[in-house]
Amino acid sequence: MILPSLHAGGSIEQAVELYKSTVYGIALTRTKNRHDADDVFQEVFLTYHRKQPSFNGEDHRKAWLIKTTVNCAKKFLNKNPQNTLELTENLPCSLFEFRSEEQNDVYAALCELPEKYRTVLYLYYFEGLSVNEIAKASLLLPGTVRMQMKRGREMMREKLKGEYFYER
16 A cells, blocks of 8 residues: 555654654764754655655655665764764763663663664664664665674673663
8 A cells, every 4th residue: 555645645743743753763863962863853854745755554654764864864964073972972861761761771871882883773672673674774784784783782781781681
């Protein structure tokens, strides 16, 4: 089934409501800065509005938004490298709250990882994407995603000292 574009049946408000946490979470994870994440968030939904894409289902729409968010964040960081400040200096992780203390602790440790590990682990653990879905959205090979996840998990394990860490 082809989903209607924004104007053909859905609204921008519906798309934002459904995917705001996914898009913002990826943007914040990539930029490590609330103001930059806000800019990326707006750019993603502006692109969505301008292109008015059609989708083959909700999974396709979510994948499109993830890929667009990753690309917008990458473009933003390439254009504005001087604007990026470390999250720990600019925005405490505690301002991005999750439902459990465990998730907050994991996210705080995640914020300290290099960008490539942050992104794949965020998509896997917080958004529930498979390795193949992450590879497709990130334009990486599945083997690259698995290796980044392995290395990122090792770093996370060290940061969390074995607490809370699990594999799906």
